[in-house]
Amino acid sequence: MNAPAALAAAPALPLIQTFADLSEGQRLAMKRIARHDEAVVPKIEFTKPATIFTSPERFALEQEHLFRARAVPLAISALVAEPGTAMGHDALGIPLIISRDKQGQVHVFLNACQHKGAKLLETCDPVKAGRMTCPYHAWSFGLDGKLLAAARAETFINLDKTARNLAELPAREHGGIIWVMLDRHAEPDFSPLVPELADDLEALDLPRMHVYGRKRFEIAANWKLVLEPFLEGYHVQRLHAQTVGPMFADVPNVVDLLGPTVRQLSGKANFTPEDLDIEGENVHKTVTTVYNMFPNCVVITSPWYISVMLLQPRSVDHTTVEYHMLTRSKPDNPKAEELYARSYEMILNVFGNEDFRAAEISQAGLSTGALATCVYSGLEASIATYYGVLDSYLP
Numbered sequence: 001m002n003a004p005a006a007l008a009a010a011p012a013l014p015l016i017q018t019f020a021d022l023s024e025g026q027r028l029a030m031k032r033i034a035r036h037d038e039a040v041v042p043k044i045e046f047t048k049p050a051t052i053f054t055s056p057e058r059f060a061l062e063q064e065h066l067f068r069a070r071a072v073p074l075a076i077s078a079l080v081a082e083p084g085t086a087m088g089h090d091a092l093g094i095p096l097i098i099s100r101d102k103q104g105q106v107h108v109f110l111n112a113c114q115h116k117g118a119k120l121l122e123t124c125d126p127v128k129a130g131r132m133t134c135p136y137h138a139w140s141f142g143l144d145g146k147l148l149a150a151a152r153a154e155t156f157i158n159l160d161k162t163a164r165n166l167a168e169l170p171a172r173e174h175g176g177i178i179w180v181m182l183d184r185h186a187e188p189d190f191s192p193l194v195p196e197l198a199d200d201l202e203a204l205d206l207p208r209m210h211v212y213g214r215k216r217f218e219i220a221a222n223w224k225l226v227l228e229p230f231l232e233g234y235h236v237q238r239l240h241a242q243t244v245g246p247m248f249a250d251v252p253n254v255v256d257l258l259g260p261t262v263r264q265l266s267g268k269a270n271f272t273p274e275d276l277d278i279e280g281e282n283v284h285k286t287v288t289t290v291y292n293m294f295p296n297c298v299v300i301t302s303p304w305y306i307s308v309m310l311l312q313p314r315s316v317d318h319t320t321v322e323y324h325m326l327t328r329s330k331p332d333n334p335k336a337e338e339l340y341a342r343s344y345e346m347i348l349n350v351f352g353n354e355d356f357r358a359a360e361i362s363q364a365g366l367s368t369g370a371l372a373t374c375v376y377s378g379l380e381a382s383i384a385t386y387y388g389v390l391d392s393y394l395p
């Protein structure tokens with residue numbers, strides 16, 4: 001038996017990043033993670049009124065100042081990776097179309113035919129299409145939103161086709177995320193799209209990853225209660241005790257703000273700083289990196305995949321989450337297929353049955369009025385960082 005030949009024949013599992021693949025910012029932050037026995041969790045004094053999760057007036061204020069005043073993350077670029085792809089999007093309660101035209105430019109439109117307003121695209125799955133044709137009267141539009149043809153156009157007097165293009169929302173791609181201005185009449189503000197964020201997400205290769213799985217969750221909780229577990233490690237040893245808890249440790253995060261995005265890095269249970277210097281080693285085996293892209297997008301690294309969640313607030317106590325599991329490439333061998341399938345099942349269970357459930361039981365309890373405030377520990381310090389940004393955007 002020839003050992004090197006057997007090794008060479010082992011199927012490849014494409015890893016996420018080695019230390020050499022990191023952006024400059026990721027590299028510097030990773031070097032700041034303390035050895036577990038030297039890590040000191042800070043003590044903090046921080047509370048928030050319970051009504052930020054239960055008040056419809058507060059929800060309306062957030063919609064205006066957090067979700068409509070500047071660009072927000074809408075979807076991942078990888079869903080419409082190929083030119084000539086379009087998909088419907090309705091997770092925000094607003095019917096939208098996301099497309100990539102033949103030139104590779106991404107567009108976001110209101111999903112309404114310019115004849116009588118019918119939804120042009122009824123599917124939220126990406127479709128390859130040269131044009132989008134309304135099912136009602138067959139008006140067709142290019143993926144750049146231009147009206148191409150109206151059926152029996154000769155029967156209209158003075159139909160100005162150039163004035164009947166799709167209504168477009170200002171949108172940009174940044175690091176593999178499609179950002180949009182939901183209020184197309186507001187002054188476009190893309191200030192959250194800072195270069196350091198794109199550097200990190202490009203270093204993760206996010207724009208070019210394979211969408212292995214995608215699942216939508218409807219959660220009976222305020223969107224911030226859904227977000228909070230991804231800003232703290234306090235619950236991990238407790239809520240996830242029977243699942244992923246043992247892989248992590250009660251240690252502080254290394255936290256940085258990239259514009260309004262909160263980036264957290266933490267050493268897993270098996271972390272030692274020396275591991276980072278092993279050439280070719282997969283750094284995400286020992287370090288978890290989480291991005292909370294303001295206000296509603298969460299990116300989490302795992303050793304063999306990346307999770308991206310878009311949290312879409314529907315009402316004060318209802319949130320839609322679109323979960324995506326991204327892998328470096330489409331699995332091309334049984335070992336990768338088995339690993340990804342097992343990981344996908346595991347992560348949907350942990351998020352769906354543990355984190356999202358925790359949000360729902362918090363919402364139920366908070367809605368009783370039993371608490372005036374919620375109180376946060378030093379293991380939840382990133383939540384205070386996040387609310388610092390959020391409060392700065394509210395009047």
Ligand SMILES: [Fe+2]
Pocket residue numbers: 229230235236239240355
């Ligand atoms: Fe969790």
